[in-house]
Amino acid sequence: MTPAERGLRADAExxxxxxxxxxxALFRERGLDVGVAEIAERAGVGRGTLFRNFASKEDLIAAIVVDRMSDAVGEARGLLDAADPxxxxxEFLWIIAGRQQLDRGLFEAVGDAWLVNDEIxxxxxxxxxxxxxxxxRAQDAGAVRADVGAMDVLIMFKGVCEAACAFAHVDSDIVRRQLDLLRAALRADPAPQPLRGRAPTLDDVERAAQKPTAPVKPAAPVKPAAPAG
Incomplete structure (x- = not known):
């Protein structure tokens, strides 16, 4: 790549x-109804430059969400060497709850686009x-029960994220309470009840988010787990 080409790429980035x-910044100030012309003006570029980078406003929103998710991944990796797994x-879950609260409109706007957007x-x-x-790491340290998977945690945590969005303006302690309940459910000690079924996978979650193409057979009634011992 020539110096001129590197300069053009740097300008584009x-x-x-x-x-x-x-x-x-505009979405947080005024919501998602802000027009692309205002976004281009705030950025100091023309509309043509905006559309050369993003085919639509929806693509721009998706790119911001990808950025936020990438930031979260970076923060999580920074916690992999923490003294207390x-x-x-x-701590990572609390960070995610805060981001979900801050970027609520963006994530709601994306909706199920993550199923078809390769970057998301x-x-x-x-x-x-x-x-x-x-x-x-938490399981190896004996801090979290050994029979749960990452998707178990994320599915349960979805409720905490929804609470973070719904109750942020009411009482942030409500969100902390939900996270405390999640922590209690995942604790390795005292000895937990055995879990029924298998740990869900990412593929399970993607399939669950898709609309079924055939009538869904009702599940058998769920019976409470028998007490341990």
């Missing part, structure tokens, strides 16, 4: 970064992977 930063896992799917898979590493 700066423009893309300015567009992402401008869009994120159990605390590291729950890849970022989601990265989060699942690093979550699995944090979980494994």
């Amino acid at each position: 700066r423009n893309r970064r300015r567009l992402l930063d401008a869009a994120e 159990g605390e590291a896992l729950f 799917r890849a970022a989601h898979a990265e989060i699942v992977g690093v979550m699995g590493q944090l979980l494994e």
Whole structure:
């Protein structure tokens, strides 16, 4: 690559970064109804530059979400060497809950796009992977029960994220309470009840998010687990 080509690429990367930063700032200030012309103006570029980087406003929103997810992955990796693996896992979950609260509109706008957007799917898979590493370290340290998988944690944690969004303006302690309940459910001590079924996988979650093409057979009634011992 020639110096001139490197300069053009650097300019393009700066423009893309300015567009992402401008869009994120405007969305937080005024919501997702902000137009692309205002985003381009805030970034100091023309609309043509915006559309050379992003085919649509929806693509721009998706790119911001991918950025946020990538940031979360970076923070999780920074916790992999923490002295207390159990605390590291729950610190990461608290970070994610805060991001979900801050970026609620963005994640709601993306909706089920992660099923068809390769970049969002890849970022989601990265989060699942690093979550699995944090979980494994916590389990090896005896802080978390050994029979749960990363998707178990993420499925349960979805409720905490929803609470973070719904109750942020009411009482942030409600969110902390939900995270405390999740922590209690995952504790290795005292000895937990055995879990029924298998740990779900990322593929299970993707399939669950898709609309069924045939009538769904009702599940058998769920009976309470028998007390241990």
